[in-house]
Amino acid sequence: xxxxxxxxxxxxWIVVLPLIAFISTIWILHSGNKNCAxxxxxxxxxxxxxxxxxxxxxxxxxxxxxxxxxxxxxxRNLKSEILSQKLAIDDPQYTLAHKKFSKSMTTIYVITPTxxxxxxxxxxxxxxxxxxxxTDVHWIVVEDANATSKLVTNVLKRSKLLYxxxxxxxxxFLLRQKKEPKWKKPRGVxxxxxxxxxxxxxxxxxxxxxxxxxxDDDNTYDKDLFNKFRNTKRVSVWPVGLVGGLRFxxxxxxxxxxxxxxxxxxxxxxxxxxxxxFAINLELILENYQAHFSSSVAPGYLESSLxxxxxxxxxxxxxxxxxxxxxxxxxxxxxxxxxxxxxYVKAAKTxxxxxxxx
Amino acid sequence: xxxxxxxxxxxxWIVVLPLIAFISTIWILHSGNKNCAxxxxxxxxxxxxxxxxxxxxxxxxxxxxxxxxxxxxxxRNLKSEILSQKLAIDDPQYTLAHKKFSKSMTTIYVITPTxxxxxxxxxxxxxxxxxxxxTDVHWIVVEDANATSKLVTNVLKRSKLLYxxxxxxxxxFLLRQKKEPKWKKPRGVxxxxxxxxxxxxxxxxxxxxxxxxxxDDDNTYDKDLFNKFRNTKRVSVWPVGLVGGLRFxxxxxxxxxxxxxxxxxxxxxxxxxxxxxFAINLELILENYQAHFSSSVAPGYLESSLxxxxxxxxxxxxxxxxxxxxxxxxxxxxxxxxxxxxxYVKAAKTxxxxxxxx
Numbered sequence: 001x002x003x004x005x006x007x008x009x010x011x012x013w014i015v016v017l018p019l020i021a022f023i024s025t026i027w028i029l030h031s032g033n034k035n036c037a038x039x040x041x042x043x044x045x046x047x048x049x050x051x052x053x054x055x056x057x058x059x060x061x062x063x064x065x066x067x068x069x070x071x072x073x074x075x076r077n078l079k080s081e082i083l084s085q086k087l088a089i090d091d092p093q094y095t096l097a098h099k100k101f102s103k104s105m106t107t108i109y110v111i112t113p114t115x116x117x118x119x120x121x122x123x124x125x126x127x128x129x130x131x132x133x134x135t136d137v138h139w140i141v142v143e144d145a146n147a148t149s150k151l152v153t154n155v156l157k158r159s160k161l162l163y164x165x166x167x168x169x170x171x172x173f174l175l176r177q178k179k180e181p182k183w184k185k186p187r188g189v190x191x192x193x194x195x196x197x198x199x200x201x202x203x204x205x206x207x208x209x210x211x212x213x214x215x216d217d218d219n220t221y222d223k224d225l226f227n228k229f230r231n232t233k234r235v236s237v238w239p240v241g242l243v244g245g246l247r248f249x250x251x252x253x254x255x256x257x258x259x260x261x262x263x264x265x266x267x268x269x270x271x272x273x274x275x276x277x278f279a280i281n282l283e284l285i286l287e288n289y290q291a292h293f294s295s296s297v298a299p300g301y302l303e304s305s306l307x308x309x310x311x312x313x314x315x316x317x318x319x320x321x322x323x324x325x326x327x328x329x330x331x332x333x334x335x336x337x338x339x340x341x342x343x344y345v346k347a348a349k350t351x352x353x354x355x356x357x358x
Numbered sequence: 359x360x361x362x363x364x365x366x367x368x369x370x371w372i373v374v375l376p377l378i379a380f381i382s383t384i385w386i387l388h389s390g391n392k393n394c395a396x397x398x399x400x401x402x403x404x405x406x407x408x409x410x411x412x413x414x415x416x417x418x419x420x421x422x423x424x425x426x427x428x429x430x431x432x433x434r435n436l437k438s439e440i441l442s443q444k445l446a447i448d449d450p451q452y453t454l455a456h457k458k459f460s461k462s463m464t465t466i467y468v469i470t471p472t473x474x475x476x477x478x479x480x481x482x483x484x485x486x487x488x489x490x491x492x493t494d495v496h497w498i499v500v501e502d503a504n505a506t507s508k509l510v511t512n513v514l515k516r517s518k519l520l521y522x523x524x525x526x527x528x529x530x531f532l533l534r535q536k537k538e539p540k541w542k543k544p545r546g547v548x549x550x551x552x553x554x555x556x557x558x559x560x561x562x563x564x565x566x567x568x569x570x571x572x573x574d575d576d577n578t579y580d581k582d583l584f585n586k587f588r589n590t591k592r593v594s595v596w597p598v599g600l601v602g603g604l605r606f607x608x609x610x611x612x613x614x615x616x617x618x619x620x621x622x623x624x625x626x627x628x629x630x631x632x633x634x635x636f637a638i639n640l641e642l643i644l645e646n647y648q649a650h651f652s653s654s655v656a657p658g659y660l661e662s663s664l665x666x667x668x669x670x671x672x673x674x675x676x677x678x679x680x681x682x683x684x685x686x687x688x689x690x691x692x693x694x695x696x697x698x699x700x701x702y703v704k705a706a707k708t709x710x711x712x713x714x715x716x
Contacts, residue, residue: 345604
């Protein structure tokens, strides 16, 4: 054992040297380890940075995605808007229907008395095609009959206008006698009064802006007329073409002020102008519930019979153009149709020609 | 030294034990180092993964950004489309103007002869307001006068329709004599022929699809008529209301085939129907350059004088509805206006009433 010990002792350098080597190895390893740990730490930091970068980019991506989704939604909305607009453009009636109560806010109540005759449908079609150019119009058609007719219903339905169809028969004492001239008996009185009654029963005061206009079915209306009288405050007047035996009849005015009247027939009437030449604010009609057309007045006094209950006199009237020299309505008359050859039509009864609506 | 050596020898365990500790430390450090290196390697890999993830997300982000940009572009386009459509909806005339030559590709040439009279403007306004409902229409108005008039020009301009204004005076021998009934002399012959000449001089064969229709200024036209005859191949016919002394006059047909004629006045005419009851393909007009209305024919033969040069006989005609029982045009007449009170108007000359256009 001693020998062994000595040998061992002698070899102490053998131990010491490796020891030094070991220590330096340890030191190297340790410092390597330390470097490695630092490397790991820095890599960890880098990973963290990268991960937070990823998080940030992901958040950006999410923002983009949601903004993309909102754009998609916007696109969808715009596309559907474009589609509905295309419908509107393709079908002007659709436009009119959808513009109602949206743009102008003042509804024009057009009151049209009508009666059965050969030219009735033609006249109503022509008037409906004029009214189709106007926004916010409510067409009140009153037939001189005990009940409304299918013919008029068809015209109204096809017009796609907002409408009300009424009927009332002219009382016997107001019917024109054979060979009695047209102007002797006032016409359309019961029908216009029926329409006024309908307004009072169905439209609520203060709830709606409106203006009332009496439009016979065979007159000619320039579509620009309607917007000119839409903002009537009380009663507005304007000249009418081809009426009263004149090229035009109605107010003379200067800068919107009425200065006189171009009229030959009975110029002393309280309101010496034609039915087609004035419009009334709806409120005035609703407030003065007793105001109506009187059937017992002398020829030419029908307009005055209504207006006398609404405004004091003709000085209170408004104009719709500065100089009252623009003619936008004509008192045209459609000539009676002659159907004298109808009895000579050679046709089998089965053809049912009477069922063809003319 | 020996003592030292011995001491050292004696303390060999002191050396060995730390040695073991050292070795294990080295081993630990080494394996730690190895772990650390592995960790570094794996972290490097992770970093690489993260970086490639970042690249991928960045690419996605770029895709999103470019898709967003394209959506933005699409939105901008849609918005401008909506704006232009809004303009179109607000101004139906704009719509009409822009739909011309876009949608239907077949232009309807509406030929209207007209003459000066009190009701002329009213009638033209009413017709223009009907035509305003129709797309792709070219209105050719021919005045019976040496020169075109300002009144007609004004109506045409205000209509915002595509139009051509012409004039030609009816030759003296065709003028109606005093007390001669209306139907004795054919009317509008020179004017309609003038329009046919204009078509032949201005529209090139094969370059344009078109259909020609003769529309007098006081008839009543349902706006649905026009699209029904737009696709006329040669000559199409349909019934007309309130003409020839009948409720309606024109072809009888069954499933689109003409089976007979509802007509009383001279049913043996080659083409026994009214001017308002047929349309002609433009090509037929342009190809048959000699075809025209003849003024020397008997009353009721005016239509036949033109059509005989275009189609062999009435069996070659087309219909526009299956059963020819829908009336879409009426031969209405506007009654003459009585201006008998005009001389009695009390007005200063300075008012220049004659300058008011009625």
